[in-house]
Amino acid sequence: MKLKSANKLPSALAAAEATPLTELTGIELTGGYISDLLSDVLANAQPGVLWVTIHTHRNILSVASMKDIAAILFTCGRKPETAIIAEAVEKGILLLSTPLSTYETAGKLWKAGLR
């Protein structure tokens, strides 16, 4: 299933208790990818996915824009610095944060239909 509109997207993200750190604009997600290894994301993530990670360093933005990743969801309540959020807005990458663990987050997103 693809979440094609901003209308459907919030329900899946709400299920994963994710709050947007940047403005939640019309976005299309093609699925999800979980990894905390940047090279692994570079090698294996598909364009347009939601990337779930614990990393908040600005390198994630370089990797995300290189792979045309649409959104990044930080787990375990992590949030990047304000400067990085600003850079993400500039690059058109949606940032979100959830208090849940990566494992719980994945389960809830999957159940909500993000596949």
Place this chain on the structure above:
Amino acid sequence: MQHGARRMKNMRARPTNVAREPAIASANFEELMARTPAVEKNLNPGEKRQVSFAQVLVFELRVRNAMTSPPITALPTDTMRSIQHLMKAHRISGVPILANEVLVGIVSIEDIINALDGGYINDPVEKRMSRKIVTLRDHFSLVRAVAEFDRHGYGRFPVLDANNRLVGIITRGDVTTCLMHHLERRAEEAIAKEAALAAVRAADEKAPRIVINADVKSGDFESAGKLSQRMREVLRARGVVPDIRRRAAIIAYEAETNIIIHSLGGHITATIDAKKVRIKAVDNGPGIENIELAMQEGWSTAGPLARELGFGAGMGLPNIKRCADKFSIQSELGIGTQLQATVFLQKAEVTL
């Protein structure tokens, strides 16, 4: 036989003498069909079907594309003599007869010859016309029209639309001419497209070579990705397809982070020309002890800080190799490492 005068209006581009040579046109048609290979049977899965343009056209084109329209008609009360004059004046071989807009018969050139021979050329048409008429519909494919010509042996068919109104007349010569005309047009289009592509290629050849340089400092994780991003912008501006852009960017990024994580500092250069991007990463040491091990996925010597930041997956070099069309690496302990990777560029299709 032909409807020369009428046809000229429909096929403005064709010289008059071509359309007036029905015998040649007819011969061309037979020849064309004979040379057109039948669709191959018993193809293996995935094997490409070879279908010629002529075959596609003969299925795609309709009777209405080839017929002469509107047709020259006569009334049942006209004389056979007046039909003879009509045929001569318009260089046609058959005249449909309409009574109150309804098709009631047809007079062919054979009927006129018989009338001359039998001495009844001054009879009214309704006494002598053929009343058994085979018609075609304007939406029939040309392949069906050809089959009908073969089946009935007639030289021409009146063509009716969905409301049974006479809208045209079609001969074998019309089919050939229509087919030839379309083939010619497709050929002209193909030539024009080829010329446009050649122009685009010529412009590419002249595209200036761009060199992007960056010094990379050891441990400078903040700067990782800057050169990669600049390179991507150049490639995007040059119309390189996203997949190729991504591969080049991954190579540059991994090469950059390798220098940041593992070396004492170095330099990276991306050279972009019309056909390829070459990425060269050179560092000042300490060099890789065992390149074979370093090329193995999962093997990493990254320190705790790098690992904390998501590096050190042991995938950097394998990633570079996978993304590159050409790849080489040399390293000497105490001197440094030199890596070169090339990606051949592919432009987005030029659609015309």
